Amino acid sequence: MMQPHLFHIYAFDDALLLPPKSVKNQNGKMYKIYTPFRHAFLSRLALTDFQSLPKPKPRTQNITIEKITSLFEYTVINIAPNFPAGEFAALKKLEKFCHDIVQHYQEHRDIPALDGTSQLSPYLAIGVLSPRQCLNQLIAKNPQVFNTINSGSFTWLNELIWREFYHHLLVTFPGLCCHQPFIPWTQCIPWSTSKIYFEIWKKGLTGYPIVDAGMRQLNAIGWMHNRVRMISASFLTKDLLINWRLGEKYFMQQLIDGTLAANNGGWQWAASTGVDASPWFRIFNPTTQGKKFDPQGKFVRAWLPELRVVPDKYIHTPHEWATKNRIALNYPTPIVNHQHARLITLNAFKTGKLKHSTIYLKYHKYF
């Protein structure tokens, strides 16, 4: 009789710095606001050994592993230069970031024209890098990180903790994995059913340059700058009043760093349906956001070649310039008027709130 093979399985908590459900408030519950979660998280982390473990020994010497050159070569060829394959490349990128770029992270992180963020999300998403490796490298290069709350290094640590926060939430509130909003009344928002607007947004043809540049970046390289993700998600949900679930799904299809927790968290934040989300009555103005975070239009011009001729002053309102100068632009006029769309959205949210409280009252009358 053949002997069964014996395998040893070792389990490690590695995808996160601290396991879900290990950071709780005084009532033993998960935090629903980020800042107190961060305080508790840091206190807990201080008591934890988060050293990276050494590489395990290979179990057999006889495996030939085919070498690949780009992490995502099977999807989009353009991605390769930004995201070279392998742990060695990822570690080099991490080291350079923690030594150098992180010093200016606080000032540069919201400017999409700059390489001011780590661009490590794809490696973290698929486990090429672990958050422990990130934290240990950050501390090695910036030993004061925990004591300098206004530094670039602490600001970056804060982002790693947002990543933890969204994962912990997903485990605590599994409804989030099942298309449920965190705030129940937002179930009743009457979203628009316009398929045409959704397609236009996907293609980056809305007529709002910062939104379109972001969507073209996403479609071309499978990654989008965080500030632009926020603007683009806000535009879909608050200017076009399209259900956040559709945007979430499209991002997940396109992103090479797509992760359920962060993507769902980001979308529910932008749509004001989530935990510690942007308040529903505060709506980003895409033109103002563009002017603020891409004042010279460097990011916009990089992704919208048709706007290269437009002067800086008008880069976020190109048709104003084109009309004044009687120039025909090969770029769409804005798909909606932002001020008008904003009012429609505010009304839709009020309607949703009212509808939910009516259903709630009706239900409680009988039970």
Ligand SMILES: Cc1cc2nc3c(=O)[nH]c(=O)nc-3n(C[C@H](O)[C@H](O)[C@H](O)COP(=O)(O)OP(=O)(O)OC[C@H]3O[C@@H](n4cnc5c(N)ncnc54)[C@H](O)[C@@H]3O)c2cc1C
């Ligand atoms: C609508 C929307 C969708 C998003 N979808 C995803 C997604 O699918 N996958 C993903 O990893 N991030 C997502 N994010 C968060 C954020 O945009 C990306 O993590 C970030 O842009 C990645 O670039 P980076 O590696 O240069 O980040 P850095 O600024 O260098 O941050 C370091 C790391 O922290 C984590 N991180 C940073 N910001 C956030 C955040 N707001 N929430 C959670 N984790 C964060 C990421 O792992 C990131 O690699 C989304 C944000 C929004 C608004």
